[in-house]
Amino acid sequence: MSDGAAAHASELVALAAERRWAWIVGAIIAVIVVMMVVTGLHWASMPPSRVETIDARTLHLRGEFVETNLGTTLSPDGKVTVRVVAQQYSFVPQCLVVPEGMPVTFRATATDVIHGFVVGTTNANTMVVPGFVATFTTTFPKSGEHLMPCHEYCGTGHEAMWARVQVLPRDEFLTRARSGERLSCVAR
Numbered sequence: 001m002s003d004g005a006a007a008h009a010s011e012l013v014a015l016a017a018e019r020r021w022a023w024i025v026g027a028i029i030a031v032i033v034v035m036m037v038v039t040g041l042h043w044a045s046m047p048p049s050r051v052e053t054i055d056a057r058t059l060h061l062r063g064e065f066v067e068t069n070l071g072t073t074l075s076p077d078g079k080v081t082v083r084v085v086a087q088q089y090s091f092v093p094q095c096l097v098v099p100e101g102m103p104v105t106f107r108a109t110a111t112d113v114i115h116g117f118v119v120g121t122t123n124a125n126t127m128v129v130p131g132f133v134a135t136f137t138t139t140f141p142k143s144g145e146h147l148m149p150c151h152e153y154c155g156t157g158h159e160a161m162w163a164r165v166q167v168l169p170r171d172e173f174l175t176r177a178r179s180g181e182r183l184s185c186v187a188r
């Protein structure tokens, strides 16, 4: 084979390899674009959290968010759950009790419009959307008291909408929670 023919043959090999890689890269881009479109449409059509729905019209009548079930509970397996309802322009209960250094699961919903809350400077932060249950689990490393303001504009009383969160030392919390009641620090 002449030098020219050999050069031509290797050029063909290179071209074939380039074409193969062009197809592979093209396929990767196509997969990424399809993923972006599908997830974009999916998230655009529902709230960006675990989706759990609830009928906002009957919250006060029956189910998990009736007033007597709000506040903090310690279940027999040691799980701490805080249930809270947001409404124009307050949280129920107005004062929440949580333990220091234990995982705490918040479950919150709204009766009327979109609210939200953040607990002090912690990472406990969520939107509260009517018709949906917002839930997250967090741990408070230090005892102390935090403010819990509403952080979604919800109407003319928005800036006055806030609750307090008391983070109790673990032993103090466990002593109080053993009674099996729904705990809060609302003055009775």
Ligand code: CUA
Residues within 6 Å of the ligand: 086, 087, 088, 089, 114, 115, 116, 150, 151, 152, 153, 154, 155, 157, 158, 159, 161
């Ligand atoms: Cu509730 Cu702003």
